[in-house]
Amino acid sequence: MIEFELNGQPVVFNGASDTPLLWAIRDHFKLKGSKFGCGAGLCGACTMHVDSTAMRTCILPVAAVAGKRITTIEGLSGDGLHPLQAAWVEHNVPQCGYCQSGQIMSAAALLSSNPRATTDDIDQALAGNICRCGCYPRIKEAILSVAELSYDATTEETSA
Amino acid sequence: MSIRNVSRRRFLKLGATAGGGLIIGVNLPGCSFSGALPIEQESDGFIPHAFLQITPDNQVIFYCPSDEMGQGVRTGLATIIGEELDFHPRDMVVKAAGLHEDYANPEFGVQATGGSNAVRVFWGPLRQAGADTRALLLNAAAQDLGVSASELTTDNGYIIVGDDRFPYGDFVTTAAQLAMPTETPLKSNASFKYIGNEFSRVDALAKSTGAAEFGIDADIPGMVYAVVVRAPVAGARVLSVDKTAAEAMPGVVAIVPVSSGIAVVANAYWRAKNAAQVLEISWEDIPLGQVSSAQVRTDFEAALAEGDTVEASTQGELVAGFDAASSTLEADYFAPFLAHTPLEPVNATLHITDNSAELWTGVQSIQGAQGLVERLTGLPRSNIRVNNLYLGGGFGRRGTLTHIVEVTEIAMAIDKPVQLLWSREDDIRNGLYRPASLMRIKAGVTTDGIVSAWDVQRAGGNITADTLTNMLPALLPSLPSSLLNGLSGFAEYLFSQWTVDPSSVEGLHETYDFENHRIAHATVDHGLPLTFWRSVGHSYTAFAVESMMDELADRAGIDPMSLRLANTENKPRMHGVLQTAQAAMKSMTVPDGHHLGIAAHSSFATDVAEIAEVSIENGEIRVHKVTCVADVGTAINPDIVRAQLEGAVMFGLTATLYGRIDLDQGEVKQSNFHDYQILRMDRAPAVDVILVNSGGDPTGIGEPGVPPIAPAVANAVFKATGQRLRELPLKLA
Ligand code: FES
Numbered sequence: 047m048i049e050f051e052l053n054g055q056p057v058v059f060n061g062a063s064d065t066p067l068l069w070a071i072r073d074h075f076k077l078k079g080s081k082f083g084c085g086a087g088l089c090g091a092c093t094m095h096v097d098s099t100a101m102r103t104c105i106l107p108v109a110a111v112a113g114k115r116i117t118t119i120e121g122l123s124g125d126g127l128h129p130l131q132a133a134w135v136e137h138n139v140p141q142c143g144y145c146q147s148g149q150i151m152s153a154a155a156l157l158s159s160n161p162r163a164t165t166d167d168i169d170q171a172l173a174g175n176i177c178r179c180g181c182y183p184r185i186k187e188a189i190l191s192v193a194e195l196s197y198d199a200t201t202e203e204t205s206a
Numbered sequence: 207m208s209i210r211n212v213s214r215r216r217f218l219k220l221g222a223t224a225g226g227g228l229i230i231g232v233n234l235p236g237c238s239f240s241g242a243l244p245i246e247q248e249s250d251g252f253i254p255h256a257f258l259q260i261t262p263d264n265q266v267i268f269y270c271p272s273d274e275m276g277q278g279v280r281t282g283l284a285t286i287i288g289e290e291l292d293f294h295p296r297d298m299v300v301k302a303a304g305l306h307e308d309y310a311n312p313e314f315g316v317q318a319t320g321g322s323n324a325v326r327v328f329w330g331p332l333r334q335a336g337a338d339t340r341a342l343l344l345n346a347a348a349q350d351l352g353v354s355a356s357e358l359t360t361d362n363g364y365i366i367v368g369d370d371r372f373p374y375g376d377f378v379t380t381a382a383q384l385a386m387p388t389e390t391p392l393k394s395n396a397s398f399k400y401i402g403n404e405f406s407r408v409d410a411l412a413k414s415t416g417a418a419e420f421g422i423d424a425d426i427p428g429m430v431y432a433v434v435v436r437a438p439v440a441g442a443r444v445l446s447v448d449k450t451a452a453e454a455m456p457g458v459v460a461i462v463p464v465s466s467g468i469a470v471v472a473n474a475y476w477r478a479k480n481a482a483q484v485l486e487i488s489w490e491d492i493p494l495g496q497v498s499s500a501q502v503r504t505d506f507e508a509a510l511a512e513g514d515t516v517e518a519s520t521q522g523e524l525v526a527g528f529d530a531a532s533s534t535l536e537a538d539y540f541a542p543f544l545a546h547t548p549l550e551p552v553n554a555t556l557h558i559t560d561n562s563a564e565l566w567t568g569v570q571s572i573q574g575a576q577g578l579v580e581r582l583t584g585l586p587r588s589n590i591r592v593n594n595l596y597l598g599g600g601f602g603r604r605g606t607l608t609h610i611v612e613v614t615e616i617a618m619a620i621d622k623p624v625q626l627l628w629s630r631e632d633d634i635r636n637g638l639y640r641p642a643s644l645m646r647i648k649a650g651v652t653t654d655g656i657v658s659a660w661d662v663q664r665a666g667g668n669i670t671a672d673t674l675t676n677m678l679p680a681l682l683p684s685l686p687s688s689l690l691n692g693l694s695g696f697a698e699y700l701f702s703q704w705t706v707d708p709s710s711v712e713g714l715h716e717t718y719d720f721e722n723h724r725i726a727h728a729t730v731d732h733g734l735p736l737t738f739w740r741s742v743g744h745s746y747t748a749f750a751v752e753s754m755m756d757e758l759a760d761r762a763g764i765d766p767m768s769l770r771l772a773n774t775e776n777k778p779r780m781h782g783v784l785q786t787a788q789a790a791m792k793s794m795t796v797p798d799g800h801h802l803g804i805a806a807h808s809s810f811a812t813d814v815a816e817i818a819e820v821s822i823e824n825g826e827i828r829v830h831k832v833t834c835v836a837d838v839g840t841a842i843n844p845d846i847v848r849a850q851l852e853g854a855v856m857f858g859l860t861a862t863l864y865g866r867i868d869l870d871q872g873e874v875k876q877s878n879f880h881d882y883q884i885l886r887m888d889r890a891p892a893v894d895v896i897l898v899n900s901g902g903d904p905t906g907i908g909e910p911g912v913p914p915i916a917p918a919v920a921n922a923v924f925k926a927t928g929q930r931l932r933e934l935p936l937k938l939a
């Protein structure tokens with residue numbers, strides 16, 4: 047029996063403790079927004095936040111998250127859209143859309159630790175997320191637009 | 207029956223729906239999915255025809271006949287019908303159409319998506335459907351309001367009379383009683399409101415919140431999970447199986463033989479996958495088991511040396527053309543086998559009950575998927591429901607439906623709903639591939655830069671025979687297997703001995719004038735399964751043609767752009783694209799150490815030129831920026847067109863820099879993204895798209911951006927290093 051917090055709610059998982067977190071979330075908790083792309087930590091489609099850090103959950107046994115806070119794409123924004131999700135729509139980012147939950151979760155983790163992320167920061171933080179449709183230029187623009195917003199906000203606060 | 211028969215586009219059938227609405231279908235002779243439309247009645251919605259439902263509260267639902275795999279087809283087709291209906295596509299509810307003959311692709315004659323043709327072939331029928339429906343609503347409003355229809359106009363879902371606005375939904379009850387107008391005049395291009403505008407894709411929000419449902423997301427109560435162990439050498443059959451160890455693994459429910467190998471069914475996917483790894487299977491030896499990568503190219507070279515080719519196209523006088531040339535060159539270009547690797551691995555979920563079946567998947571032909579379930583289960587077609595969810599990438603891979611055969615065989619054996627998922631390793635090792643190709647070009651150029659002789663031979667496998675083998679059983683479910691085997695065997699014979707499979711040689715000369723040319727073909731098929739791969743034959747022919755054009759320019763001392771302009775005098779659309787590219791190039795500032803390479807290619811009725819800005823850093827080819835100039839005719843939503851071209855550049859760059867499937871004794875060596883690399887964010891160039899609109903109807907956007915990128919980069923590498931790389935993926939010496 048493994049207890050952890052899933053999108054703000056305490057949950058209990060009774061299945062095998064070596065179940066990869068991705069499958070526990072998808073098939074037991076029925077949250078299907080996180081995707082399977084490689085099963086080997088190579089594509090980022092399964093990215094979730096474990097205590098605010100972006101992790102590849104296809105290779106993370108559920109036992110490893112006991113007592114931790116898990117956030118999936120479904121829990122990224124309490125109400126309405128996360129600024130990144132709004133930027134994704136605004137920049138018409140998704141094509142097939144399959145990688146995008148993972149991309150957004152990686153981007154959100156980056157911006158929460160580094161709100162003024164630069165192009166290089168984005169390249170580094172997102173290099174683990176494959177987009178086979180090749181949405182990279184738009185993903186980058188969308189993240190930068192949110193990073194610049196926070197940059198503007200911070201500047202205003204300082205100048206106020 | 208011609209599949210291009212224009213009369214198919216006319217609205218002919220009239221009948222009544224259960225909901226009291228009118229039902230009208232595009233008449234598509236030869237299709238066999240007639241009967242009630244697969245549309246669920248929404249709150250007394252009016253269903254004027256297969257594509258629309260309009261509810262009394264003015265909701266417009268569009269049933270999209272083409273499969274959304276990222277290309278933006280739901281938005282594009284909604285925009286086309288919305289333009290004439292006068293209803294903003296952004297405000298429509300867009301759903302995947304169910305299976306019905308009215309949704310058949312007018313060019314294919316079956317309900318399928320591919321060949322970058324959806325917007326092009328539905329452009330006429332959907333505009334007409336929208337215009338006729340709007341005219342019907344005007345007639346209904348005129349009757350209800352007691353005015354003449356000529357006093358009425360519309361504005362985005364509202365009928366306007368004087369200062370009053372009435373939602374379309376107010377008139378659907380009356381509309382359902384009236385006759386549908388036909389051949390209503392269409393709008394002029396100049397009066398388009400939505401076409402040519404940019405707004406977010408209709409699926410952008412769902413695909414940014416995790417809400418979009420893909421095939422893999424289907425979840426049926428009580429379902430079990432299956433993986434299949436397939437032959438390491440494609441096509442080999444199982445000789446014997448030792449299931450003891452696998453059966454003892456936790457969670458295993460059943461182990462069942464299927465036509466492609468052995469399926470392991472468990473109570474979780476990862477458990478099925480673990481158990482599959484300890485299954486011991488011995489496989490028969492087949493000839494492909496002798497083939498390794500090096501031999502593939504050697505065999506192609508041998509075939510060309512023997513000269514055993516079939517002519518695909520000839521024009522003019524080659525001998526005279528070579529005589530007129532001031533320089534002559536000959537070179538071989540090679541492209542490897544490639545896998546598609548859509549990010550969502552193929553999968554299917556099937557629930558068979560006593561006399562019906564329901565399938566959830568994401569494929570490029572739901573008609574084919576239904577046909578396979580029908581063929582294998584023997585259930586009546588009308589009792590087989592197919593839910594085609596979003597496709598997590600297609601690229602040609604989801605046109606082949608072997609996974610539907612597998613899931614049906616498993617579901618029939620175990621009497622439970624089952625979800626079959628291919629692992630990434632399965633996808634890379636056991637799939638179908640872009641054929642490897644050797645292209646030998648001998649060409650002559652005059653001092654004026656006219657290519658006066660162009661002699662090309664291509665050696666490699668053909669995709670059409672394999673495609674028929676896979677598609678015929680699906681599309682003709684009641685035809686006996688013996689006849690099918692005969693047909694696909696005949697196709698194989700036909701294309702190797704008598705005529706050339708068009709997709710094997712497409713793009714070898716069509717971009718240019720080339721008045722004296724000969725295209726010949728030698729079929730060399732090692733038995734690895736082959737299929738369409740985004741841009742099909744163009745994906746390798748453009749590399750050969752555009753590399754040779756650059757070599758000729760260099761040899762003749764002519765600027766590569768001028769050479770291309772000189773040879774497109776009779777190809778005005780491409781000529782215009784090149785002129786725009788030339789102007790763009792002139793205004794570029796190129797940093798020190800960076801070099802530009804250009805390439806151009808026409809495919810899927812679209813003309814594209816790409817300029818790649820490349821440098822060499824620590825021995826690595828780095829692509830910094832790509833300028834993509836394209837003429838797609840009328841761009842329905844220019845931002846989606848740009849997105850497709852950006853994505854095509856990335857897709858093509860993966861093949862340019864990394865892509866290769868190698869065979870070792872017939873087995874595919876690569877297995878996951880560590881050894882089958884995909885371009886990543888830190889290597890993705892900026893892409894600047896310039897759309898040239900020469901007017902005219904819309905042409906393909908999903909594929910045509912792919913072909914020019916490999917040669918554009920190779921040509922830039924030549925400028926940077928003097929190395930002429932004639933094999934993909936590009937590797938510096
Ligand atoms: S599915 Fe987890 S990294 Fe690819």
Ligand code: FES
Nearest residue numbers: 142143145178179
């Ligand atoms: S949008 Fe298709 S994989 Fe990224």
